[in-house]
Amino acid sequence: MESEQLFHRGYYRNSYNSITSASSDEELLDGAGVIMDFQTSEDDNLLDGDASIGTHYTMTNGGSINSSTHLLDLLDEPIPGVGTYDDFHTIDWVREKCKDRERHRRINSKKKESAWEMTKSLYDAWSGWLVVTLTGLASGALAGLIDIAADWMTDLKEGICLSALWFNHEQCCWGSNETTFEERDKCPQWKTWAELIIGQAEGPGSYIMNYIMYIFWALSFAFLAVCLVKVFAPYACGSGIPEIKTILSGFIIRGYLGKWTLMIKTITLVLAVASGLSLGKEGPLVHVACCCGNIFSYLFPKYSTNEAKKREVLSAASAAGVSVAFGAPIGGVLFSLEEVSYYFPLKTLWRSFFAALVAAFVLRSINPFGNSRLVLFYVEYHTPWYLFELLPFILLGVFGGLWGAFFIRANIAWCRRRKSTKFGKYPVLEVIIVAAITAVIAFPNPYTRLNTSELIKELFTDCGPLESSSLCDYRNDMNASKIVDDIPDRPAGTGVYSAIWQLCLALIFKIIMTVFTFGIKVPSGLFIPSMAIGAIAGRIVGIAVEQLAYYHHDWFIFKEWCEVGADCITPGLYAMVGAAACLGGVTRMTVSLVVIVFELTGGLEYIVPLMAAVMTSKWVGDAFGREGIYEAHIRLNGYPFLDAKEEFTHTTLAADVMRPRRSDPPLAVLTQDNMTVEDIENLINETSYNGFPVIMSKESQRLVGFALRRDLTIAIESARKKQEGIVGSSRVCFAQHTPSLPAESPRPLKLRSILDMSPFTVTDHTPMEIVVDIFRKLGLRQCLVTHNGRLLGIITKKDILRHMAQTANQDPASIMFN
16 A cells, blocks of 8 residues: 555655665666656645645655654554645655655565565566556557547538548548549549538539538537537646646646546547647647556556656656657657656656657557558658758748747737636637637638648648649749659749738738637647648748749859759748747747657758757747746646746845745744644644644754644544544654653653654755755755754745746736646
8 A cells, every 4th residue: 555655664764865875666866866846736835824634745855864763653554545645736756756666675575485476576567668558559549540530520521421421531532533633632422511402513602501511510519629628527628738747747636637538638639620720639649648648557556656656657658649649759759858757767768769659650550641651741852952041941940939939928918818807717608709710711711721730731742743732833844845753943823822822811810810729628739730830931931932043043142053944942841941940939849849840751851951940949939038838838827837947046045935934923833742632733723734843842943853734634533543542631752762751641642653854954044046956856845944953944835936936026926826
């Protein structure tokens, strides 16, 4: 049981040195300290006064180097409920890792006793690989299912396949012998709604009927999605990545990765994508994969009983999610490392790589797009890029950074307004309004009517001899004698110019609608809309540079490398670079984004343009604010999250931040051997603090340890039930040896077993810059402040967050989680 592991003597013997000398299969800390973040919404309750007695609290071992105490007088039996966490609480990483080391030692010590114990040891060793294998299998299968269903339902807005209802438009016409090259999407088996309802394939009546049916299906899908989310799984809305970042840093959000959330998110993701809203399925696929990882981790005791170990599985699951979202296994691992994970040991890197591999293999086996690729918009370019082209690539990076900064500010402002006004109380109405506006405006423009993934595919694709898109409507050279793979640069025809105007309108539409769509109460990813905006801008720039090179090939910038009749410029490459720049501007990803995009395209030679655009995008975006969209939403929701990227540069001291302040009542403390059970119960009832420092005496104020409110409550209740002679006047002893008492005194209650003998302490003159760094890297929930060994006060995670908000001229009350 967890409680048995928690109260094992080995945990309480841990000094700071023993904590850093981990011997389990994953090391907890190295000499320099692993970057870990321990979030909690209740840490500040140690002094605030908004906790309840029945809440679970966790114990924190800190860095007292002189603590090597052997605990005596352990409770006879494990106490039920200890070692688990309540909703919106943080995990205690140190305790969880100590539990895991103790479990690991116990298994190792027994494995030579019998064949059964050896089998259990092998099972324990391999359980990590088993759980990530199952996670990869499930993630790949669900991603394939979502891709197939979303394609079919997207085409359902325009028509239906009479020969096989389950075929989408493309599949319906695969087997037809009556398609032509120019009209390859038209076949007798596929009927538009106008043909079915009014019997007309062309004309104004047909257009209006198709328009009405398009809006009807879009509203139906959006309404069904938001109703399912609202009724069955409210956590299934949104992207999920901000919450997953918070969960991976140690926060508990019960149900966020549960089976109901998984089922509803999978269904509503298909509906939301099919409704035509300006959103993508790639971000939510990370949430889906993490749900799979969380559910499968309960099959293995090594992970089901240890929240820290479970987060290693979730890190691997997020890698699998990106792997199936973009067909980029390596990019998925780097995404997990760079963007979502806070604690990423080496073994987790290997398991993330394996999970991403398995997920990609399963998706490739399903082949949802019928092109033997993992994504719809896989492209290959054959034309090299030239040094001059770095200039337009960097300009696209500037555009991406400006778009990212604008989007973050506009979307956060709208989401904050939604939270603070009555409009936020009607999520169904909001989704219906956004879906209706999107459908009404999107239908007339062929580029906004397209599924966003298909739009990106068309923008990425280079114009070859078999392309019939209006983007490829160039005026051909009549003297060309044969069709070749690399068609030389040609003058743009009327189709290209009309397509550019339509793309400009689509760009404005996508920018505006994405701001209002991200954050509504349906599953909504941001990767694909951002890539679409960048791809539109990039394609427009690419065509402009191509025409410039054609008409002015004698300019010195083109003269050296672009000859007449040569294929110099690839507009599709500009679209790809623009897509990466805009996604980088919004998320502030760098390495993982470049790897994801080059895995999409299969070309290593375009890494330099991608790197230039992505870094420019990040620099420009950072000039307006260092937060990416996910960090901004974490701050908006008030999740207690200490971002490792955020710098603390102020010169305040621990004494300036600790509580109690001068105007506050004195710190509520316990003494080690002169309080009764009744005294402690009264203190618990009169206050709502989550923990109490234990001191030698009121006079000395010398620190002994730290006791959590919940542990005190449970221990006293358990002692009253199981030990005879424990009454309200019984003396409570936290010391190693019970003091001598009069013969007629009731039996004392020994509670040294629940005392944290090594709370982390700092002096009142410690700079807050160091305190913040300690909280980040050691994952502390609170630390005690002393002066010459005497207890002065306490600093919690939320005290630090409040202080950082105040130094940034923000209202501290507005950023705290409610």
